[in-house]
Amino acid sequence: MNTLGIYIHVPFCGKKCGYCDFYSVCYSKVQAELYVEAVSRNITHYSDNSRKVDTIYFGGGTPSLLRNDQLSFIIEAICNNFDLDPEAEITLEANPSTLTPEKLTDLRKAGINRLSIGVQSMCDAELKLLGRNHTSERASQAVYDAAKAGFTNISCDLMIGIPTQSSESLKESIKLLSELPIHHVSAYILNIEEGTPFDCKEIRTSLPDEDETAEQYLITVNELGRYGFAQYEVSNFARKGFESRHNSRYWMCDEYLGIGPAAHSCYKGKRFAVPRDIETFINSPVQPVTITDENPCGFEEYAMLRLRLSEGLSLSDVSEHRESIEKKLPPLIKAGYVKYDGEHVSLTPEGFLVSNSVIESLIF
């Protein structure tokens, strides 16, 4: 029996960031209580003691807004209903401003062993523009405190293409990040999502242009590499052995069960999603789901996901498509987008930058 990852979507934020289109609502104590109960109910619903759970991921939202006992309650529920691996990777996304030394100690106690901290930038002007409620100093402090509290697997989010961001300020952010006791960096290019407060002329016109953003991405890959964070996915970099095990499930077509409003699952041969509505989630005995894919992990999806990894796609795994893929490679290799060693097709950093087009041209 395959192992399973569990994703818990915690849809609460102290304050919504202008660029974010993940589902979240304003934190309320009462709603959080009801939410935790609903999560527990759902864990019981999906109960399967024969399944070994080896990753848990609290995403959001701002999961660090949950109290220690609430997190413990959820982890215990998982433990009671599944075969929780003692070595499981248990990640919590956290806003630096919520991470006090006491909170960090509590999180350790609750069983969290990996933190993903939303640092975004180490430049205060950029943080202000993003509407973040912390400074770079606060973020540094949070990381140090986390290390002190015993966290040995810390990831930080870094954002590329922030309005007004320059290559220099980006390099500086990376340098400062790399000096912290962290093991993993998720570096995302800011994408203006439709309908978010950032979806406006003022922001759009102050963004670095396509060429500048591309340059920044390549700088990121290069600089992080220099500091010992190897790229293993389009947006993810890690010191050796610290690749995110939970996120890797997404890219490997492994199973994961999502609980909470807006959570996605790939479970028992289907992909499904929970509606983006906290009330519905809280008030339903079992979370309602919409099937988004009856037949996931076919060739196209498998190849699409593998090609997002630095390791690339092994053509032996898709042997019936080998010929057609090989035929398309020469111009892509010539342009420096793709590498091919006769077995693995993988994208270069330049290729990752245009990965939609490269992947689309290879798999369709």
Place this chain on the structure above:
Amino acid sequence: MANDKIRNFCIIAHIDHGKSTLADRILEKTETVAIRDMEDQLLDNMDIERERGITIKARAVRLKYTANDGEDYIFNLIDTPGHVDFNYEVSRSLAACEGAILVVDASQGIEAQTLANTYLAIEHDLEVVPVVNKIDLPSADPERVCNEVENVIGIPAMDAPKISAKMGINIEEVLERIVTDIPAPKGDTEKPLKALIFDSYYDSYKGVIIYVRIKEGRVKVGDNIRLMATGAVFTVVEAGFMDATSLVNNGSLEAGEVGYIAASIKSIGDTRVGDTVTNNDEPCDEPLPGYRKVNPMVFSGIYPADGAKYGDLREALEKLQLNDASLSFEPETSIALGFGFRCGFLGLLHMEIIQERLEREYNLDLITTAPSVIYKVTMTNGEIQYIDNPTNYPDPSLIQTAEEPMVKASILSPSDYVGSIMELCQDRRGIFKDMKYLDDTRVELHYELPLNEIVYDFFDVLKSRTKGYASFDYEMLGYKPSKLVKLDILLNGDIVDALSFIIHADSAYTRARKIAEKLKDNIPRQMFEVPIQAAIGGKIIARETVKAMRKDVLAKCYGGDITRKKKLLEKQKEGKKRMRQLGTVEVPQEAFMSVLKLDS
């Protein structure tokens, strides 16, 4: 009905000067149509006609009018196309009449097309009855306009009815003038049948309906008729007239009358406008004068945006051709655009109308190539070739002389714009012929212009440079030797056949640069850099580059929403389907269309 109680007439007017409105008022006054059935501008029954305010195909309608003399008269109102593209059809409509009402806008005066059509009417010995319309407008100056009519056309106009078709003012006066000023038709009913075809259309139940003016003799149901140009013989099934909304089959028509004949005619190709209908058993000696086969002047490749719609496009063209014998098409293949048709049109407006009807009535998404005229090329071996598709233009080393069609253009405009009009005509290689003042403020300019210089955007530019005041008309002049070159467009080093065109050597460089720029703006950045080149022979004369895209990535993968990611990729793939794949270059439809609209 005795001939002296019949009046056959048409209305000549510039676009927007009120022809259709006047026709509506006449229909109303003669109670041909009950008011409740009136739909504004009844005669123009194609959507496009109504929207553009122009009449594309001639129509005819029979009206009954009781005049002030107490007698009942039959009016046959023949609606004429107003545009130069349909010049020949206009001339045939005029040939079916004894008189024409010339409608002139009381504030704008005479326009180029009105003038051209009025001269045509005078050539056909028609009695021209001027009418000054829109007297209700504050800017109306009927006196000045009457003067203009007298000076420019040379017909008395001071006592012309001054009307407002819109407000229904003085319409009776127009009706009385039709009775008093326009002669009754002549024609001997005892002679062998001689009838002029001035229009036809295809009816899916009755076959081709031909609109005729009986010049001599009579025709009745059961007669065997012969169409003299094609020699085709048919038996008459219906003969009658048109009221405002339907055909009225009254069994026969005789000299002087205007009406329709249905004879189970399958193909509109048999019924050519201008041809003579006679009785097969008792034929007339010779056909009516003036018949000619109309030839397309402007050609363009029409391709379905979606290659799978090729069959639909063919079907649509076939259907349009049922009603429009002047539309020609034959299959054509382009490396860039796949399977499509080379279509021939009478002129630019005709081309636009066909394209619009294909898109609107047949729901087709089209890519059209730049319009081309027919070039006459004499090869070094003496052979003469007519080239209507730039792709087929011979290698320059094999050409002895190349000639291009010329037109005589007449432009009417307020005198303020003379400078910019002259500049435009000069830019388009025009040769100035003469200029005359129609009155203190309006001029008429004559230019000799190459047809290929006006097939793109001449009229649009003329309009914009004169704030819409200038009017324009042209007639063919024949061929003239010219320094022509074939300009090729290359994407990523490969010639895109659909973008090639023939141009005068002196304009080639400017045009090449504009096209390269347009393409650069309309081809999206893609994975690879796309060089755009314009070349004559092997020589590159313009170059632009679409830089390779730098960023096209879905960075986020939080929460494992893989389905969204996959859907986005699928959407991207669908988007590319609508593009033309030329080698490694993906060219959106708009890029092909953008080069057709180069602003000056």
